[in-house]
Amino acid sequence: xxxxxxxxxxxxxxxxxxxxxxxxxxxxxxxxxxxxxxxxxxxxxxxxxxxxxxxxxxxxxxxxxxxxxxxxxxxxxxxxxxxxxxxxxxxxxxxxxxxxxxxxxxxxxxxxxxxxxxxxxxxxxxxxxxxxxxxxxxxxxxxx
Amino acid sequence: xxxxxxxxxxxxxxxxxxxxxxxxxxxxxxxxxxxxxxxxxxxxxxxxxxxxxxxxxxxxxxxxxxxxxxxxxxxxxxxxxxxxxxxxxxxxxxxxxxxxxxxxxxxxxxxxxxxxxxxxxxxxxxxxxxxxxxxxxxxxxxxxxxxxxxxxxxxxxxxxxxxxxxxx
Numbered sequence: 486x487x488x489x490x491x492x493x494x495x496x497x498x499x500x501x502x503x504x505x506x507x508x509x510x511x512x513x514x515x516x517x518x519x520x521x522x523x524x525x526x527x528x529x530x531x532x533x534x535x536x537x538x539x540x541x542x543x544x545x546x547x548x549x550x551x552x553x554x555x556x557x558x559x560x561x562x563x564x565x566x567x568x569x570x571x572x573x574x575x576x577x578x579x580x581x582x583x584x585x586x587x588x589x590x591x592x593x594x595x596x597x598x599x600x601x602x603x604x605x606x607x608x609x610x611x612x613x614x615x616x617x618x619x620x621x622x623x624x625x626x627x628x629x
Numbered sequence: 630x631x632x633x634x635x636x637x638x639x640x641x642x643x644x645x646x647x648x649x650x651x652x653x654x655x656x657x658x659x660x661x662x663x664x665x666x667x668x669x670x671x672x673x674x675x676x677x678x679x680x681x682x683x684x685x686x687x688x689x690x691x692x693x694x695x696x697x698x699x700x701x702x703x704x705x706x707x708x709x710x711x712x713x714x715x716x717x718x719x720x721x722x723x724x725x726x727x728x729x730x731x732x733x734x735x736x737x738x739x740x741x742x743x744x745x746x747x748x749x750x751x752x753x754x755x756x757x758x759x760x761x762x763x764x765x766x767x768x769x770x771x772x773x774x775x776x777x778x779x780x781x782x783x784x785x786x787x788x789x790x791x792x793x794x795x796x797x
Contacts, residue, residue, distance in 0.1 A: 524702050525737065525739070529737070545708040546708045548708075549710060550712045572671045574687065575686050600736065604675070614789035619788050619795055629787070
């Protein structure tokens with residue numbers, strides 16, 4: 486009887502493990518240089534979404550739970566899944582305060598279904614907002 | 630007769646194929662209805678899992694039966710995502726209606742409506758705005774009144790550089 490109970494527990498534990506530990510992909514250590522952006526506006530291209538012109542909108546979106554990405558100088562998007570030790574990147578204070586900043590980020594790159602994700606271990610350099618786009622574009626999307 | 634059966638089959642299946650997504654005028658947008666379950670993408674990719682898909686603090690995705698993960702990046706409220714609406718479906722079956730933005734650089738999902746798999750009733754994925762108003766009160770523009778936003782923009786200015794102001 487006791488054996489059956491332990492066998493049942495073992496099967497239950499195996500079932501839990503298989504539910505809570507999805508297949509893991511092997512990551513690659515990378516250094517990405519680029520601008521911190523609001524993923525939706527920049528990927529959908531519904532408006533110009535970079536630099537000073539879009540700074541305020543990117544803060545709104547990050548505060549609204551839209552995922553934050555780095556638009557790399559290489560033209561690729563890297564969705565941020567971790568910043569330093571924090572995997573809570575939705576409405577994340579650190580990410581909110583570096584919107585539109587040009588950064589150098591070290592981390593682990595993972596790819597799935599056409600999306601590049603980055604687990605940032607450290608922001609090695611932060612130049613602040615250096616992409617001055619407001620003279621050309623104004624403040625997007627509402628002009629104020 | 631064959632066409633009659635085909636017509637009947639299409640008529641019966643039509644409700645589940647009906648799109649109600651609203652266009653945002655994006656170049657790469659595609660109306661889409663998907664079935665799957667909500668997942669925490671950190672958990673899926675690294676095995677670092679927390680309860681209830683990170684309780685809304687982690688990036689969420691929709692994982693379909695073929696194991697494709699769609700990044701959920703937007704919901705109907707202005708400048709906000711759909712996390713509050715879909716989070717209760719962490720590891721549970723859900724159907725979402727919205728736009729798949731198929732930018733060649735990367736795809737993302739704009740969830741506009743959702744329903745429990747098998748349910749007849751769609752709900753708007755506007756949970757963010759509902760929850761925000763419950764915390765902060767009524768406002769037509771939550772994004773200008775949000776305490777966190779107000780604090781950050783007060784420090785950095787509307788252009789992100791303290792002291793730099795837009796030309797009048």
